[in-house]
Amino acid sequence: MSGEAKSESKFEPKIIGFLCNWCSYTGADLAGTARLQYPPNMMAIRVMCSGRVDPGFILDAFSKGADGVLVCGCHPGDCHYIEGNYKCMRRMPLTQKIVADFGIDPKRVRLEWVSASEGARFQEVVTEFTEQIRALGPLQLRDYKFEPEAREVHHVEA
Amino acid sequence: MKSQNGDKQALVTIEIDGQKIEVEDGSYVLQAAQALGIEIPTLCYFPFTTPYAACRVCVVEARDGKGWSKVVTSCNYPAWDGLQILTDTPRVLNARRTNLELLMSRCAELPVLRNLAGKLGIEEPRWGTGEDSCILCGLCVRVCEEIVGASALTFASRGGARNVTTPFHEVSDDCILCGSCASVCPTGHIRLEDQDGKKVNLRELQLGPNSAITMPFRQAVPNVPYINTEHCIHFQTDNCGICAEVCPKECIDYEQKDSTEEFEVGAIVMATGFADFDPTPLKQYGYGALPNVISSIEFERMNNAAGSTGGKILMENGETPGRIGILHCVGSRDDDHHKYCSRVCCMYALKFAHLIKEKTGADVYQFYIDMRSFGKGYEEFYQRILDEGGNVIRGKGAEVVPASNKKKHEGHLIIKCEDTLIGRYREVPVDMVVLCTALEARADAKEMARKLNISTGADGWFIEQHPKLGPVQTATEGVFLAGTCQGAKDIPDTVAQGGAAAAQAMKLLCKGEIMMDATYAEIQEEYCSGCRICNDLCPYHAIEFNDEKCISVVNSALCKACGTCVAACPAGAITGRHFTDEQIYTQIEGMLA
Numbered sequence: 223m224s225g226e227a228k229s230e231s232k233f234e235p236k237i238i239g240f241l242c243n244w245c246s247y248t249g250a251d252l253a254g255t256a257r258l259q260y261p262p263n264m265m266a267i268r269v270m271c272s273g274r275v276d277p278g279f280i281l282d283a284f285s286k287g288a289d290g291v292l293v294c295g296c297h298p299g300d301c302h303y304i305e306g307n308y309k310c311m312r313r314m315p316l317t318q319k320i321v322a323d324f325g326i327d328p329k330r331v332r333l334e335w336v337s338a339s340e341g342a343r344f345q346e347v348v349t350e351f352t353e354q355i356r357a358l359g360p361l362q363l364r365d366y367k368f369e370p371e372a373r374e375v376h377h378v379e380a
Numbered sequence: 381m382k383s384q385n386g387d388k389q390a391l392v393t394i395e396i397d398g399q400k401i402e403v404e405d406g407s408y409v410l411q412a413a414q415a416l417g418i419e420i421p422t423l424c425y426f427p428f429t430t431p432y433a434a435c436r437v438c439v440v441e442a443r444d445g446k447g448w449s450k451v452v453t454s455c456n457y458p459a460w461d462g463l464q465i466l467t468d469t470p471r472v473l474n475a476r477r478t479n480l481e482l483l484m485s486r487c488a489e490l491p492v493l494r495n496l497a498g499k500l501g502i503e504e505p506r507w508g509t510g511e512d513s514c515i516l517c518g519l520c521v522r523v524c525e526e527i528v529g530a531s532a533l534t535f536a537s538r539g540g541a542r543n544v545t546t547p548f549h550e551v552s553d554d555c556i557l558c559g560s561c562a563s564v565c566p567t568g569h570i571r572l573e574d575q576d577g578k579k580v581n582l583r584e585l586q587l588g589p590n591s592a593i594t595m596p597f598r599q600a601v602p603n604v605p606y607i608n609t610e611h612c613i614h615f616q617t618d619n620c621g622i623c624a625e626v627c628p629k630e631c632i633d634y635e636q637k638d639s640t641e642e643f644e645v646g647a648i649v650m651a652t653g654f655a656d657f658d659p660t661p662l663k664q665y666g667y668g669a670l671p672n673v674i675s676s677i678e679f680e681r682m683n684n685a686a687g688s689t690g691g692k693i694l695m696e697n698g699e700t701p702g703r704i705g706i707l708h709c710v711g712s713r714d715d716d717h718h719k720y721c722s723r724v725c726c727m728y729a730l731k732f733a734h735l736i737k738e739k740t741g742a743d744v745y746q747f748y749i750d751m752r753s754f755g756k757g758y759e760e761f762y763q764r765i766l767d768e769g770g771n772v773i774r775g776k777g778a779e780v781v782p783a784s785n786k787k788k789h790e791g792h793l794i795i796k797c798e799d800t801l802i803g804r805y806r807e808v809p810v811d812m813v814v815l816c817t818a819l820e821a822r823a824d825a826k827e828m829a830r831k832l833n834i835s836t837g838a839d840g841w842f843i844e845q846h847p848k849l850g851p852v853q854t855a856t857e858g859v860f861l862a863g864t865c866q867g868a869k870d871i872p873d874t875v876a877q878g879g880a881a882a883a884q885a886m887k888l889l890c891k892g893e894i895m896m897d898a899t900y901a902e903i904q905e906e907y908c909s910g911c912r913i914c915n916d917l918c919p920y921h922a923i924e925f926n927d928e929k930c931i932s933v934v935n936s937a938l939c940k941a942c943g944t945c946v947a948a949c950p951a952g953a954i955t956g957r958h959f960t961d962e963q964i965y966t967q968i969e970g971m972l973a
Binding site: 236238244245248255265267269270271273274275276277278279282283286287288299300302303304305306309313337338339340 | 830833835836837838843847855856899917919920940941942943944946947948956959961964965967968969971972
């Protein structure tokens with residue numbers, strides 16, 4: 223799909239999406255059944271809960287060539303496993319710090335809440351994140367200028 | 381029979397019109413007569429207050445059998461041994477006539493007095509005919525003091541100016557607006573009116589009168605009365621208690637409290653239903669502001685034989701409407717409220733049209749966006765309504781306004797709309813407007829969903845596991861959906877879904893054991909360092925620490941396979957089956973290859 227990307231404007235980012243089985247994966251499914259169009263750049267990996275997302279997966283994805291990683295879970299309080307998404311919520315800022323230490327812009331990692339009924343929101347999130355990664359350009363390790371203030375990670379709103 | 385002192389009284393034998401009866405010493409003659417089924421007219425008698433003998437139409441003749449006789453008021457004349465009572469001697473009837481004529485000289489035109497006068501053979505009262513409606517019996521005063529305990533009413537002035545009123549003729553702060561005075565008043569002199577916006581009348585869906593002890597509706601399940609503690613006199617003043625006194629089975633229990641019971645169950649069927657959309661915010665339809673604009677559920681109650689008007693279709697003034705407008709899609713298919721179609725309104729509106737025609741012969745006008753007669757036999761029913769002469773206008777009702785000065789429309793409402801089939805603006809005069817309000821999710825649906833770990837959609841309906849393949853199941857094993865809590869649907873669909881949900885629940889229960897998902901977490905003993913990080917992470921307490929081996933162990937029956945512990949284990953000792961690290965890394969590799 224992105225093999226023919228030649229110029230910067232035609233850059234098609236590769237994005238790995240970790241979607242929780244109960245909310246976001248179902249939300250993605252809903253976006254599909256509702257025929258909502260979103261960029262095909264995001265490739266979904268189903269996990270049972272956003273709490274399953276090991277920071278190692280994110281680093282591994284970058285090391286293997288992903289340009290961005292999106293993690294989607296249930297809205298706070300709505301987790302199928304009661305509190306798995308809170309665990310994820312606590313891990314993400316730390317993950318972003320680690321990612322920054324590797325010279326990767328922490329903006330390339332994002333956590334979003336998408337419920338099973340939010341097909342339209344899923345479309346929005348994926349489209350917006352894809353555009354953001356497209357704007358950041360292809361991931362080239364060490365392309366990120368290390369500045370102390372840039373280490374301030376982006377906290378996900380609860 | 382009510383004992384005067386509460387203690388056990390000696391029994392005495394009295395004779396009323398030749399019939400002997402044993403009664404408690406000192407109990408009143410009227411009660412004994414009523415027990416024998418002998419009719420004595422009364423006006424100011426109420427069994428739960430102290431008898432007062434104000435009206436004096438209950439007079440009877442008392443004799444001792446030895447020659448003594450006297451005309452006495454039966455309501456407060458105590459029984460004594462050997463008392464003989466005669467209720468219809470010429471002397472008694474004469475006294476009753478005189479007393480009644482005296483009352484009529486004050487209030488002649490009261491139906492209750494006229495009725496009694498007819499029975500006693502009075503044609504014209506001798507001392508003139510007054511036009512008052514209060515006979516000054518003071519029953520209201522006694523009820524207010526003895527039963528309600530409010531003492532908000534009293535007699536005022538003397539002689540000819542004597543009257544019953546509130547202190548200083550003003551609305552009393554002591555009045556709890558219970559309406560007891562009006563309900564006991566023998567002549568209908570006391571009327572309840574709205575004062576300062578305080579509610580004085582309980583009405584079923586605001587359409588008919590009701591009392592503080594009532595059944596929700598006649599087919600209610602369980603079919604037992606309940607006390608509306610907000611309006612019951614006992615709960616306001618600690619007095620009254622008449623219901624407990626009259627209940628022969630002693631069922632009234634004022635101490636009953638709401639309680640929470642816990643049940644252990646193997647499956648849950650959610651059948652919490654829907655809520656009715658409140659059309660008040662749609663100001664253009666005038667619900668709550670204009671008379672005779674009612675919601676469909678109110679119309680349904682009115683139309684019901686067990687409902688507030690006994691099945692009669694009536695306007696607020698008690699007349700039968702000649703033209704009724706039915707507005708479809710109030711709150712449904714509306715970008716500002718609910719985008720979805722409520723699915724049931726078209727068909728019940730057609731049913732309304734049929735019933736209105738049958739009961740009143742009134743003209744019915746339906747204002748619809750699309751006529752959705754989708755089910756089995758529905759389209760045929762629609763055609764039948766058209767054949768019966770039902771008027772259907774394709775165009776959503778835009779506004780309901782009171783008719784202007786046009787003489788022939790006086791007192792009517794006008795429905796404005798665009799008739800999209802003829803492409804014209806129309807104003808249709810009607811007497812009554814029925815709003816087909818949307819079905820919406822209950823306000824507490826989200827809270828319930830959270831408790832059961834299922835989810836709700838944007839509209840608040842519970843989400844089924846799969847729209848086609850799992851229509852009654854939910855994301856949580858053992859929780860099933862039935863009926864309108866899952867989405868707007870009509871009765872056949874609800875029954876079908878309810879049956880399916882019950883079958884699914886039975887399937888689970890009959891097996892007696894549940895199939896476990898093969899996905900659960902496992903700890904590899906040799907890698908576990910016993911750090912216990914995972915122990916506190918598990919929301920299901922499925923991970924226990926084995927003190928002997930100094931490692932954590934997953935109880936696979938409790939584990940729900942969320943994988944939170946797998947991601948957290950610093951030693952990588954936990955494997956989430958079917959979502960192993962290797963599988964996910966391979967997926968990542970495959971995707972990025």
